[in-house]
Amino acid sequence: MGSSKVTLNIDGKEVIAEKNSTILDAARKLEITIPSLCHNPDLVPFGGCRLCLVEVAGTSRPVASCAALVQEGMRVKSSTNYLERLRRTNVELLLSDHPNDCMLCERAGNCKLQELAYYYGIRENRFEGIRREYPEQDNNPFIRREMEKCIMCGQCVRICDEIQGVGAIDFAYKGLWTKVSPPFEKDLDCEFCGQCVAVCPTGALTGRMWASKGRQKFREVETVCPYCGCGCNITLAVKKNEIARVYSKKDTVNQGMLCVKGRFAYDFVHSQDRLTRPLIRINPAKDLYLHQENPYADSSSSAGFKPDPAQFREASWEEALDYTALRLKEIKDRHGPDVIGGLASARCTNEDNYLFQKFMRMAVGTNNVDHCARY
Amino acid sequence: MDNNSVVIKVCSGTGSISAGGAEVLHAFRELVLSSDLEASFQDRCRADKVGCRGFCARDVLVDVVIDGEKTTYERVKSDMVPRIFEEHILGGSPVQEWTADELHQSFQDNQKKVVLAHCGEIDPEDLDAYLNVKGYEAARNAFNDMQPVEIIEKIKRSKLRGRGGAGFSTGHKWEFAYKVDEKEKYVVCNGNESDPGAFADRCIMEGDPHAVIEGMMICARAIGAGKGYIYIRDGYSLAVKRLRLALKQCHERGFLGKNIFESGQDLDIRLYPAPGAFICGEATALVQSIEGKRAMPTPRLTRTSENGIRGKPTVINNAETLANVPKILRNGASWFAGLGTDTSGGTKVFSLTGKVKSNGLVEVPMGATLRDVVYKVGGGIDQDRAFKGIQLGGPTGGCVPESCLDSRVDYESLAVAGTIMGSGGMVVLDETNCIVDTAKFFLDITQAESCGKCTPCRIGMRRMYEILERITSGNGRDGDVELLEDLGSHIRTTSLCGFGMTAPNPVLSTVRFFRDEYNIHIRDRKCPALVCKSLLTFSCIEETCTGCGMCKRVCPADAIRGTRKKPHFIDQELCVKCGSCFDSCKFGAILKE
Numbered sequence: 001m002g003s004s005k006v007t008l009n010i011d012g013k014e015v016i017a018e019k020n021s022t023i024l025d026a027a028r029k030l031e032i033t034i035p036s037l038c039h040n041p042d043l044v045p046f047g048g049c050r051l052c053l054v055e056v057a058g059t060s061r062p063v064a065s066c067a068a069l070v071q072e073g074m075r076v077k078s079s080t081n082y083l084e085r086l087r088r089t090n091v092e093l094l095l096s097d098h099p100n101d102c103m104l105c106e107r108a109g110n111c112k113l114q115e116l117a118y119y120y121g122i123r124e125n126r127f128e129g130i131r132r133e134y135p136e137q138d139n140n141p142f143i144r145r146e147m148e149k150c151i152m153c154g155q156c157v158r159i160c161d162e163i164q165g166v167g168a169i170d171f172a173y174k175g176l177w178t179k180v181s182p183p184f185e186k187d188l189d190c191e192f193c194g195q196c197v198a199v200c201p202t203g204a205l206t207g208r209m210w211a212s213k214g215r216q217k218f219r220e221v222e223t224v225c226p227y228c229g230c231g232c233n234i235t236l237a238v239k240k241n242e243i244a245r246v247y248s249k250k251d252t253v254n255q256g257m258l259c260v261k262g263r264f265a266y267d268f269v270h271s272q273d274r275l276t277r278p279l280i281r282i283n284p285a286k287d288l289y290l291h292q293e294n295p296y297a298d299s300s301s302s303a304g305f306k307p308d309p310a311q312f313r314e315a316s317w318e319e320a321l322d323y324t325a326l327r328l329k330e331i332k333d334r335h336g337p338d339v340i341g342g343l344a345s346a347r348c349t350n351e352d353n354y355l356f357q358k359f360m361r362m363a364v365g366t367n368n369v370d371h372c373a374r375y
Numbered sequence: 376m377d378n379n380s381v382v383i384k385v386c387s388g389t390g391s392i393s394a395g396g397a398e399v400l401h402a403f404r405e406l407v408l409s410s411d412l413e414a415s416f417q418d419r420c421r422a423d424k425v426g427c428r429g430f431c432a433r434d435v436l437v438d439v440v441i442d443g444e445k446t447t448y449e450r451v452k453s454d455m456v457p458r459i460f461e462e463h464i465l466g467g468s469p470v471q472e473w474t475a476d477e478l479h480q481s482f483q484d485n486q487k488k489v490v491l492a493h494c495g496e497i498d499p500e501d502l503d504a505y506l507n508v509k510g511y512e513a514a515r516n517a518f519n520d521m522q523p524v525e526i527i528e529k530i531k532r533s534k535l536r537g538r539g540g541a542g543f544s545t546g547h548k549w550e551f552a553y554k555v556d557e558k559e560k561y562v563v564c565n566g567n568e569s570d571p572g573a574f575a576d577r578c579i580m581e582g583d584p585h586a587v588i589e590g591m592m593i594c595a596r597a598i599g600a601g602k603g604y605i606y607i608r609d610g611y612s613l614a615v616k617r618l619r620l621a622l623k624q625c626h627e628r629g630f631l632g633k634n635i636f637e638s639g640q641d642l643d644i645r646l647y648p649a650p651g652a653f654i655c656g657e658a659t660a661l662v663q664s665i666e667g668k669r670a671m672p673t674p675r676l677t678r679t680s681e682n683g684i685r686g687k688p689t690v691i692n693n694a695e696t697l698a699n700v701p702k703i704l705r706n707g708a709s710w711f712a713g714l715g716t717d718t719s720g721g722t723k724v725f726s727l728t729g730k731v732k733s734n735g736l737v738e739v740p741m742g743a744t745l746r747d748v749v750y751k752v753g754g755g756i757d758q759d760r761a762f763k764g765i766q767l768g769g770p771t772g773g774c775v776p777e778s779c780l781d782s783r784v785d786y787e788s789l790a791v792a793g794t795i796m797g798s799g800g801m802v803v804l805d806e807t808n809c810i811v812d813t814a815k816f817f818l819d820i821t822q823a824e825s826c827g828k829c830t831p832c833r834i835g836m837r838r839m840y841e842i843l844e845r846i847t848s849g850n851g852r853d854g855d856v857e858l859l860e861d862l863g864s865h866i867r868t869t870s871l872c873g874f875g876m877t878a879p880n881p882v883l884s885t886v887r888f889f890r891d892e893y894n895i896h897i898r899d900r901k902c903p904a905l906v907c908k909s910l911l912t913f914s915c916i917e918e919t920c921t922g923c924g925m926c927k928r929v930c931p932a933d934a935i936r937g938t939r940k941k942p943h944f945i946d947q948e949l950c951v952k953c954g955s956c957f958d959s960c961k962f963g964a965i966l967k968e
Contacts, residue, residue: 047674048828050869061868067674089865093834126858127834129841152827171669171827174652176837178827 008074023065023076024052032078035087035119037094037112037201038153039066042255043162046154051087051116054078062086088120094151096127097176098202101149107203109216113151114202132176141208142192142264147179150204156180156196163257164195180204194263198247198256207264213244225262229349230254232262243269278320279312332364341368381420381464383407384438385451386495388427388581389613394434395452400424402456403437420464423504426582428495429736430482433475438495439463447475478754482733485751487714487740489722490698494582499617502624505585511630513704514592518638523553526597530700532708534720539565539656539693540768540797541873542719542786545700551680552598552688560600561689562591563665564697566607566614567649567656570769571820573800575724576694578736580607580614583698584621588644590697592630593704595642598690603644606661609651619646653824657872658683658691660826671826672872695724695799715741719785723796729766729803730757739784746780749803760805764888768797770817771877773884774810793884795877809906810889811896815843817881825875831866832875838862839882847907851897859893860886905967908952912968917942919964926956926965 004019010027017026022045027034037049047067054065057075062083065076077083095117102108134147154171157180161167168190172181182188197205218237225232233252237245243266250256268274315323331340342360344353353371360369385391385400403422428436433449439459440446446469448459455473463469497504505511517526531546552560564587568576580587591603605618622644625631633641647665649655655670658679664670665684676682683689699721703711712720719741727737731753739748745765749755756762766774773794775782782792789796804813822836839862842855863879863886870876886893895901902910915926915935920942927935927943934950937943945956945965957965 045674045676046828047871048830050830050871053869064674064871067676069676086865086869089862090830090869093830093838096838097834127838127862129838152830152833154828171671174654174827175823175825176827176833178825178833 006070006072006074008070008072008076010076011078017070019070021070023054023056023063023068023070023074026070027054027065027076027078034065034078035116036066037116037151038155040155040159040199043155043158046158048152048154050090053083053086055080055083084120087116088122091116091120092122092125092127095122096125096129097131098151099131099148101203105149105203106144106206106210106215107200111203112201130176132179134179138187140188140192142260143188143194143197144206144208144211145188146204146206147181148204149202150180151202152178152180153201154180155199155201156205159195159199160190164191164193166190166193169196192260192264193258194260195257198258198263207245209264209267210245213242214239218244225258226347227259227261227265228346229353231349232258234258234262236266277314278317280315280320280323282311282313328364337365338368340364340366342366342370344369344371346371346373379419379442380440381416381442382438382440383420383422383464384425384440384495385422386426386428386434386436387424387499388431388434388578389611390427390431391434391436392613396424396435398453399435399437399451399456402453403460406456406460423498424500425496426494426499427578427736428483428582429486429491429578429738430479430733431736432734433479436475436495439469441467447479448473449475449479478733481754482735482737482752485747486738487722488738489702489711489714490579490586490695490724491582491736491738492702493586494578497583499582499584500620502585502621502628505583509705510585510701511589511592513701514589514596514630515636517593517596517704518636518640521596523597523599526593526704527553529708530597530703533703533711534715534718535696535699535703535711536719536786537693538695538699538723538799540795542796545692545696548680548690548692549594549597551678552600552690555681555688557688559602559685559687560598561684561687562594562598562600562603562644563661563684563689563691564591564603564605564607564694565656565658565661565691566605566611566694567661568608568611568694568798569653569656569824570771570798570800572728572802573726573769573798575726575736575799577608577611577614579698579724580611580694581617584614584618585625586698586701587618587694588621588625588631590692590700591644592635592642593700594690594692594697596638596640598688599640600688600690601641601643603642604647604665604684605644606647606649606655606665608655609648615646615648622646652826653820654826654872654874657874659872661691662689669826671828672874674871716783716785718787723784723799725784725799725801727753727801727803729801730760730805730808731755731803732757741785742783744781744783745775748784748801749780753803756803756805760807763804763806763808764810764885765804766794766802766813766817766881767800768795768877768880769800770820771795771874771880772797772800773880774804774813774888775884776888778888793887794880797877807904807906809847809902809904810885810892811843811847812902812904812906814881814885815840815847818843818878821874821878821881825878829869829871829875831869832871832878835862835866836875836878839866839879843882846893846896847902848909849900849907851900853897855897856886856890856893859883901968911952911954912947913945913950913952913954913956914947914966914968915943915945916964916966919962921962921964923961925959925961929955929959931955 005016006019007016013030015026015030034052036052038046045067047064052065053062055077056063132148157169169180169182172179218239221236221238225234232254234246234248236243246266248256248258344356357369383403387396407420435451437448437451438445459470527546527549535545536542566576566580635642654660655664657672659672660670662683679689681688714721722738722740724738728734733754737752762777764774764776775792775794779792782788786796818840822840825832825836827833859882863883866879867876900910922940932949932951934946935943957967
């Protein structure tokens with residue numbers, strides 16, 4: 001069927017686009033901004049927010065550019081007074097059912113709806129009426145849902161189903177009372193990957209641990225998630241030398257997607273219990289029994305999980321490694337290499353794990369090596 | 376039918392059954408089988424249940440056909456049965472006082488029954504009854520002697536258009552699906568009729584289920600579909616039951632299943648009870664629903680006839696459309712086209728309700744005028760009040776005034792008049808209907824039935840409803856009418872699916888034709904039709920009041936003062952506008968305005 005590209009004209013500019021792409025895709029190629037709340041290039045077109053309407057020559061009514069395929073010779077206008085009026089009315093409608101909560105909202109400054117309200121200068125709203133109100137739900141420590149802020153863009157539902165493959169939430173009810181909800185209005189009980197939180201354009205879905213940690217002017221620290229060998233790129237949003245939230249950017253190996261650990265499990269970083277330097281046991285007993293008294297035993301005290309200073313002393317990495325090497329050698333010389341075993345971790349990279357088994361087999365000389373995900 | 380027979384046809388539609396049709400049928404059958412009658416009589420007399428013949432307001436309807444001569448009884452109760460049996464069936468003289476009157480005659484005579492031809496004539500639960508009226512001949516013919524292209528050509532020439540509302544050419548729709556090179560194709564009967572006041576599809580599915588199935592078979596042959604779904608509103612329990620039975624009968628006789636009519640084509644049709652939302656009838660939402668998802672319309676990147684259920688070509692036709700198909704094949708495309716107008720062939724079934732003398736299901740040729748339907752078939756306005764308007768096409772249709780009465784009923788003319796064909800609901804309004812209140816009634820339904828996907832429909836419809844609510848409660852503001860117009864046309868322009876595009880119609884059309892009535896509500900805080908309670912005032916006419924004290928006694932708010940035999944007065948501060956005083960006054964001394 002001819003070439004796989006078509007040429008169309010948007011706002012007087014020619015653009016060549018893939019045959020199966022949408023008008024919105026083509027416009028973005030030309031760096032023309034068309035507002036949208038429900039569009040997500042990774043998901044199946046939804047066509048719900050009705051903000052990306054454009055005029056196409058020859059059609060009687062505006063079309064949603066996120067859900068209309070390009071056609072050869074198409075002539076598109078992305079912004080006219082008429083279109084702006086339609087978009088403005090839709091934003092007005094959304095705001096007429098949205099709490100005026102920007103002052104306290106976690107998303108303020110990073111909210112697409114707020115941005116549109118600002119852009120269209122909506123201070124007075126022609127529409128008023130009943131607003132949705134929902135009690136706070138959920139006990140989980142990760143995701144906070146404030147469904148009255150939901151604008152029904154459906155991105156959370158779609159990313160959960162189409163990309164995460166979980167389908168923990170879907171639309172329920174009808175009319176104004178349509179609501180994104182777990183089955184039977186139960187508490188959210190899912191993987192808590194937070195993909196939904198990442199795509200939510202408003203403050204309907206936020207991270208619980210984000211609260212009162214700041215909303216803007218973060219220092220961004222690019223790093224790699226320490227949790228597994230996948231090595232997802234994460235960005236730490238740091239404020240006052242503390243992580244306020246974690247997210248991932250689109251142009252990374254993981255395409256901006258994260259799991260519950262990468263996205264939400266960062267509180268260990270600032271934990272007081274975290275070991276930051278090697279410790280060496282003072283006067284270790286010659287033969288350690290397995291059931292020897294646990295040095296962490298008195299962890300119930302308010303001091304937290306700190307090891308007993310009477311049993312440990314801090315050391316430099318150099319000393320600690322030398323000491324370990326020396327002791328391994330001693331043990332190997334006295335009892336043979338097979339009394340030594342090594343356990344590696346999935347939190348290390350493939351390369352680390354490869355080296356570790358190599359070390360166990362070649363340097364120590366034993367096959368007693370394993371890994372929580374098996375070698 | 377042999378000449379020496381007595382057939383008692385008892386209407387057994389949903390309306391009739393709730394009026395006691397099952398008991399009437401039982402009573403007739405008992406009498407026919409009663410032991411003291413001759414065996415020869417019992418052989419030639421039988422009582423049949425038949426489908427709805429339209430005049431549901433006068434159920435239970437019973438036809439007694441003696442030697443081919445038909446007498447219709449209306450409002451039959453089971454205790455009337457013995458006398459009819461005695462005097463008419465055995466005695467030969469009809470019970471005149473119970474037979475149908477002229478109004479009933481004009482109701483039936485002014486119609487043109489094509490789709491409904493079998494409804495009220497044959498037993499819908501009996502496959503043989505359908506076969507006796509040449510049932511499944513058209514399907515057999517289509518499978519054995521016709522090529523798909525021939526069938527599609529014939530349907531195109533018949534000018535049959537989708538009866539679901541949009542009026543898309545059925546033949547073209549089939550052609551799109553036929554042309555897609557796919558092994559797996561689907562034919563779907565859309566029976567999710569959800570408009571309040573519309574019951575055409577229900578009656579067809581209840582009264583002639585085999586016609587719908589035969590239509591689906593012909594469609595399946597034309598496009599090459601191997602699987603069909605009857606997507607039916609689950610609340611239609613009788614239609615569900617009868618279709619399920621009809622499908623079972625067809626499978627047993629080999630009309631459905633493997634290698635039907637030795638053509639080599641397989642066809643399996645299943646019933647799919649819809650989860651029960653208005654929006655399920657929208658084609659893309661219906662596809663989602665059959666796929667097991669929430670029925671929410673999707674953007675139409677391609678046609679469902681090319682890319683429907685599971686991405687396969689899917690023809691979705693309304694039940695009424697499908698029921699027309701066997702008739703077209705049997706009687707010819709030009710016959711069908713000749714019944715209607717230049718652009719639209721055949722007839723259309725309307726659910727005529729509201730303030731007309733004869734309420735019920737009516738079938739008229741495309742191109743009949745609204746006046747014909749209301750005054751000839753419907754017998755005019757109830758109690759000979761003044762006609763005010765007619766709401767066409769269900770809650771997403773429009774309301775047109777008297778000036779449009781000479782519009783023809785076809786897709787184009789109704790669009791010009793400012794409304795749509797839609798589901799074929801016709802609600803007739805008279806002078807006692809408040810137009811704002813009527814619009815509010817329809818919006819109350821549509822705003823609640825929005826699927827919630829797109830912004831203008833989800834929030835916009837609710838806001839429109841709320842504006843109407845404040846107008847009818849006496850809190851209307853200057854500019855509300857303009858705001859309604861603006862928001863209505865906004866919703867119409869920007870909504871995702873056909874539902875949102877038509878949902879503001881009741882308001883937009885009434886603002887267009889009855890703007891004054893809106894203004895009176897807002898400006899004068901009055902309801903000319905005396906419907907909107909908050910805008911009413913009740914007062915006592917001093918000259919007429921006899922001071923009997925009746926009103927005082929019934930007033931629940933103690934708002935009426937006055938001493939006996941002296942004129943009373945109503946304290947407007949306390950009055951709750953319940954209207955009890957108005958209803959109780961025997962002297963007409965309470966003024967309601």
